[in-house]
Amino acid sequence: MLKALLKLLVELTGNRYISKLLIAVTTSKSSRMLIPLFVKVYRINLAEIKLPLSEYQSLHHFFTRVLKPGSRPIDNHEGALVSPVDGVIRAFGSISETETYEVKDRQILLEEMLGSKEKANQYKDGKYIIxxxxxxxxxxxxxxxxxxxxxxxxxxxxxxPVNRIGIKYGNRPLSTNYRTITEIESNKKNIAVVKVGALNVNSIHLTNQHEQVEPGEELAYFSFGSTVILLIENDNFQFAEDVSAWREIKYGESLGVIAN
Incomplete structure (x- = not known):
């Protein structure tokens, strides 16, 4: 009974009218009044944000804030793969060790997530990190x-939702939610950066117009909380020793090294 109720609540959060209301509220000028409360509740480090707090025009504007240059040192060691986001490591490992390329307790099916069997097979011997x-x-x-x-x-x-309840009771949100995939080819083979939307806002905005990118260069932003999944084609990738589930990480920190 409880499982059915939680599943129903998860499904209701996908209602488009609730999503429109959420967008309307957070982008309104009056939502500026919520910013100090948001900062307090979530203990935001104001020393690293680019603009003074008074210059943010809405809660959404603050949520998509830019950091001051130099706030996140980028690991530039040879072969280093760095975190693309500030976040929490949910899971990581070898894709080949998962049953029929399913990852994260059957919540990700690669073919479903990437949109083709060909793409799924490309990464089947590689590594993943959520x-x-x-x-x-x-x-x-x-x-x-x-x-x-x-x-x-x-x-x-x-x-x-892609939080714990959403993952447990939703319909494979990590591989079925609205998502945008950026595939990057390096001399170490391909990396897929899978950006997964949340709360039916479908709020993934691409910002990079360049063909060539450097480690730490901005690709996109989320309007609301979500998940990024990295798929690494190279089976010689070695995770860093300090990579562990539920560890907080900041963008630019090393996730591991891709060997030749």
């Missing part, structure tokens, strides 16, 4: 490696 962004986190997404952007493509329709 990074969750809560409301307190900085919500811009950066390149994890130096390389060439092969392409961006968007899949999915509605978006449901």
């Amino acid at each position: 990074l969750y962004l809560s409301p307190q986190h900085y919500h811009r997404i950066h390149s994890p490696i130096k390389g060439h952007i092969k392409g961006n493509w968007t899949l999915g329709g509605k978006s449901y």
Whole structure:
């Protein structure tokens, strides 16, 4: 009974009218009054944000804030793959060790998530890492490696929560939610940066117009909390020793090294 109720609540959060109301409230000028409360509740470090608090025009404007230059040192060691976001490491490992390329307790099916069997097979012997962004986190997404952007493509329709309840009771939100995939080709093979929407706002905004990217260069931003999944084609990728589930990480910090 409880499981059915929780599943119903998760599905209700995908209602488009609730989503429109959420957008209207957070983008309104009156929502500026909520910013100090948001800062207090989520303990936002004001020393690293680019603008004075008084210059943010809405809660949404603050939520998508930009950081001061130099706030996040980028690991530039040879072969380093860096975190594309501030967030929490939810899970990581070898894709080949998962049953029929299912990841995260059957919540991700690669073919479903990437949109084709060909793409799924490309990454089947590689590695994955799931990074969750809560409301307190900085919500811009950066390149994890130096390389060439092969392409961006968007899949999915509605978006449901990607928090613990959403993952447990939703209908595979990590591979069925609205999502935008950026595939980057480096000399170490391909990296897929899968940006998963949440709360049916479908709020993934691409910002980078360049073909070549450097580690830490901005790719996009979320309007609301969500998840980024990295798929690493190279099976020689070695996770850093300090990578562990539920560890907080900031963008630019090393996730591991891709060997030749």
